Amino acid sequence: MTAADLIHRAIEAGVELAVGQDGRLQLRADRPPPADLVAELAAHKVEIVATLSAANDPQPSHAWLHLLVLADGRVIQHCGEQSTIRIEQDARLQYGDYLLALVGVPGLERPVTESEIVKALAGTLAAPEPALPPSSIWLARVARLLGTRPAELLEGGHLEQCDLIEQAGIDASVIADHIRSSSAWIERKQRIELPVERIIEGEEGKPQRIIETAATAPSEWHDARNRYHNHVFPCPACHAPTGRYCQTGAQLLALYSAISWS
Incomplete structure (x- = not known):
């Protein structure tokens, strides 16, 4: 029998369950409850305390996943980004007093397994580690x-x-x-990229200055530069600041440096 089942039985028997400040399960009733119910509650007090504590914990304002704990022991997973208050209002309208608790599960954007449900209700389900950027x-x-x-x-x-x-x-x-x-x-040397000037003769013998930059470089220069960079950066044997290259890196650097813009 699940903790939710026992809580439901206790409610039907007129037993009010609560968790004290010391974390212990407290029972209140107007009349003595059945002995077998008291024995069951004592045997599963850890699970009951966890369920009640999760229901009383402050809920996140928004979460992609919410758990609806029903009186028959079922736990319904509600998926989709919505405010916790709105989901609880809708669940109360649909299930009424049959809804024992609503537990938001922040940090997860997928349905959870049965073992994860138990941890989520007990408040011990850890949020996943954020994925590292490439x-x-x-x-x-x-x-x-x-x-x-x-x-x-x-x-x-x-x-x-x-x-x-x-x-x-x-x-x-x-x-x-x-x-x-x-x-x-x-103390680094500031990198200053100076344009390359090439002087050619104009129509009337007047010199014309053509400024060449990477934006006007031929496609062969771009291809050679990209091949060089794509090899040097991930290659453990190449280290451009010290001029150390593997055989392939040295060949790509030579090709890159030899491209003519004329």
Whole structure:
């Protein structure tokens, strides 16, 4: 027999159940309850206290999952983002006094198993750990907070490849503040990207200046740069700040550097 069943039997027998400040189960009745009921209540007092405590705990204002505990022992899972107050109002209209408790389960956006229901009613179901962001997204967040590019953080040695895994669970703003206050970041050489000028002769022999930037670079240059970056960043043997490359990295760097814009 479940705790909900015993609570329902106690109500029918005129027994009022409550949990005292010391966490003990308290029984109140106008007349002596049946002996077998008292014995059952004593044998399952831990489960009954857990159920009553969960029903009396402050509920979250919103939750995706709510548990409706009915007097017949059933637990109905109500899924969908709604306010707890609204769900309780609807449940009271539908079930009336048959509804013993409404328990919100914050942090979950899926139905739960039977064992998880028991933990949720007892208030011991832990919220799931937040999923870690992909390392590339985390790195981009850190770079954006520092006003730089992800490549500069890696090439400058401010972050290592292992940091993308080991520190991805730390808030990006915390990492950005740490880097910003480091001597390596403060004393770093500011990267200034100067445009490349190419002088050609105009129609009447007048020189014309054509400024070439990455925006006007040929597709071969972009392809070579992307292949180089895509290899160097994840490669454990390559470290651009110190000029250390594996054989493939060195070949990609040579191809990248040899692209002509003329």
